[in-house]
Amino acid sequence: MERRKLIGIGIGAGLAVLPAWWALRQVANGAQGDWHTDxxxxxxxxxxxxxxxxxKWVSSRDNDRGIxxxxxxxxxxxxxxxxxxxELTAAHAFVPEGPADDFPSWFEKPLKGExxxxxxxxxxxxxxxxGNGHSTKMWFDRRSxxxxxxxxxxYG
Known part of the structure; x- marks a missing residue:
């Protein structure tokens, strides 16, 4: 009976440490707020x-959820x-318009407030x-x- 208790306690302690280990690993791997800087x-x-x-950017394939x-x-x-x-504003027509949303997708959450x-x-x-499977939206801030x-x- 003692042996079973010790095994149960060991498993329980291991499961309690797992979330802390995962968080430390993310920091050690340079999670940088979960975005790329390259x-x-x-x-x-x-x-x-x-x-x-x-x-500062993210990808829908970051932290792949297995889907x-x-x-x-x-x-x-x-x-x-x-x-x-x-140079771009001299060569192309621009209109005042901002993004309609504030990063709604699950993978974009690290960018909120940035x-x-x-x-x-x-x-x-x-x-x-x-067109051709490409869809890009770009908004430019003149001040920064x-x-x-x-x-x-x-990438096509």
């Missing part, structure tokens, strides 16, 4: 934006190089792609040279 994948997805200086999906969605913020937004402070969003329908984006199948 700009290279964004520059491949959005070559028109040119080199990017900073980024297979052929679709990839990336969403986040990136900072344009100085003068790039002026981004520029008091943005003045503008958008160019010319720069959004739609930041672009907010959400793209479905950005």
């Amino acid at each position: 700009t290279a994948p964004l520059q491949r997805a959005f070559p028109l934006l040119g080199p990017l200086t900073d980024a 297979p999906s052929p679709e990839l969605v990336i969403s986040g913020f990136a900072r344009l190089t100085r003068g790039k937004l002026a 981004g520029p402070e008091n943005p003045q969003w503008i958008r160019s329908p010319e720069l959004d792609r739609d 040279d930041t672009v907010r984006f959400r793209a479905l199948n950005p």
Whole structure:
């Protein structure tokens, strides 16, 4: 009987430690608020934006929940190089328009509260792609040279 009690106590203690172990592992693996900061994948997805200086973005395939999906969605913020937004606004028509929602998908939750402070969003329908399985929306903040984006199948 003593042996069974000890085994039960050991299993219970192990299950109690598991959530703490998982949280520590996330921190140790550099969860960084659960977003990516590398700009290279964004520059491949959005070559028109040119080199990017900073980024915070997430992917629908991050922390995969075991639900297979052929679709990839990336969403986040990136900072344009100085003068790039002026170049884009000179070449394309823009309208004052902000995003309709505040990151509604489960994978976008880490981005809530991030981004520029008091943005003045503008958008160019010319720069959004739609068709052939691509769907991209981009909003630009003039004051911070930041672009907010959400793209479905950005690499084709």
